[in-house]
Amino acid sequence: MPLHKTEAVVIHTIKLGEADKIVTLFTKELGKIKAVAKGARRIKSRFGSSFEPFTQINTTLFEKGNYNLLRIRQADIIQSYFHIREDFEKISYGLYFLELIDKFLLERDVNKGIFSFLIDTLSHLNNNDELKRLFVIFGIKFLKLSGYQYRFDKCISCGDSPLILFFSAYKGGLICDSCAKNNRQGLLPINKGTAEYLSNVQKEEAATEETADAMNEAVEIIKGIFADIIGRPLMSQEFINKVKG
Ligand SMILES: [Zn+2]
Missing domain, CATH: 1.20.1440.120 (Recombination protein O, C-terminal domain)
Structure with a gap:
């Protein structure tokens, strides 16, 4: 399960199931990718507002069986450009x-x-x-x-x-x-x-x-x-x- 740590900017998100999101990120190290953020739509999500469009984050991603759809383990806001x-x-x-x-x-x-x-x-x-x-x-x-x-x-x-x-x-x-x-x-x-x-x-x-x-x-x-x-x-x-x- 290779881990990738990279800076990224949130391009957009779509809803997935009841509580998740698919986030399109433009990352510095991997280019443009799509990744699932589990539980990101829950009110007390650990991701907070990390996935608002324009937000620049430090993120840790991992691959789980699907090269085209990664998983987001962690996301910390660098700059939200509010x-x-x-x-x-x-x-x-x-x-x-x-x-x-x-x-x-x-x-x-x-x-x-x-x-x-x-x-x-x-x-x-x-x-x-x-x-x-x-x-x-x-x-x-x-x-x-x-x-x-x-x-x-x-x-x-x-x-x-x-x-x-x-x-x-x-x-x-x-x-x-x-x-x-x-x-x-x-x-x-x-x-x-x-x-x-x-x-x-x-x-x-x-x-x-x-x-x-x-x-x-x-x-x-x-x-x-x-x-x-x-x-x-x-x-x-x-x-x-x-x-x-
Ligand atoms: Zn001419």
Whole structure:
């Protein structure tokens, strides 16, 4: 019965039977896994509130006959990121990132880079209120870590930088006015200022004085990119839209 000790972040949970939970964890040492927490739904459970989404824990897991479903022996909270839970908009952005991680990573796919990224994202979300800026910065960072690179400086079709009016998530970058004449399917409108802002964020250049419009448009572009990769909008995106009213 091999034991695994690892740090982890709770992605989500579902009920199992009368008193148990199946917890999806993104662990540092084992990647994304599912594990049963016996008795976790009892009022006096020894696990307390360890399995609320976003919670960072130290946990001990063991295998019991099923490689794909571990058991949780112990879970101690390192950080609960409770400020995220106090604000609907923070919750919605937080859930968006948890859903991304759940969708992008295969089970047992160990990725310490993305694990640190998630901890960093949750800490910033917990302590900052510039949520759109965070979403853009961490959205671009997540794409880079996952091996996706988009062009925000030149037209992806002709390699030139004439009049830029559109962005194509499918093609992977900006589309200029003349290249867009052939086919406008799936193109998102983008302003020059937004493209420059995204390009600066991607190059990790010093903070720019982007306008509120550029920020809003950048958020839509990044959501468009993730929806394109996953094949449909994320569930938590609807939640973000609802919270915004
Ligand atoms: Zn072009």
